[in-house]
Amino acid sequence: MQEIKQIYHNNLGTAFYWRKDNGLVLDKVQLVFREMGFYFTQQELHLFKRYIEDSYIQNKSCDDCELKNKCHKFLLKTPCSQIDLAVSMEELDAVKDLVEGTLFKINLDNYLYGEGMN
Template sequence: MSNGIQMQEIKQIYRNNLGSAFYWKKDNAVLWDKVQLIFRETGFYFTPQELQLFKCCIDESYIQNNCCASCELKNKCHKFLLKTPCSQIDLAVSMEELNAVKDLVEGTLFKIKLEYYLFGEGMN
């Protein structure tokens, strides 16, 4: 992986063309309490609950900004602010970027829930 992170220092959860999500490892143990979410030049370190809040922000932004259905340029030209669970931080994104962030967050949450089920409550 680029930017100096060695693969054994992380446990990848999900990735797409915009970014990736992973758990950090420390002393060969996975730190399950927070997820590192990286896209574009931005990184967030969220608890699963904060990641779920971010999904809600994305869904709300998607509803508010998905109004240019007939415009061919809507996915790339228009930038708008995407709220985050960090009240001091909003991100300027295009609809194309919003779709990729939505996929990244939803894919990450799905994998977290699947892992929890398979190796947690689903192990009877």
């Protein structure tokens, strides 16, 4: 039996629910990328999405820099107040896709198997 149920993945990482006692633990999502794992509630995932958007806004002045996609000078806040991540623009794009894809899939499943069922 699998110990996880994958929600979403991309080239940077994956998001999944843990299985426990023949059921899924749906109140938190395990997000794994760059040898790190975060165990977030949906509210924390939404907060992380806002931090990612804020990071784009703060670093938009680097549009003309030829190193912007490779350097690691961007700090990305996380819902864990003690942890900020140093990421390149490529990694920021991938983290954004991972978080947004995860939230989209969760919302879609909630609709399909919840309020959208007849």
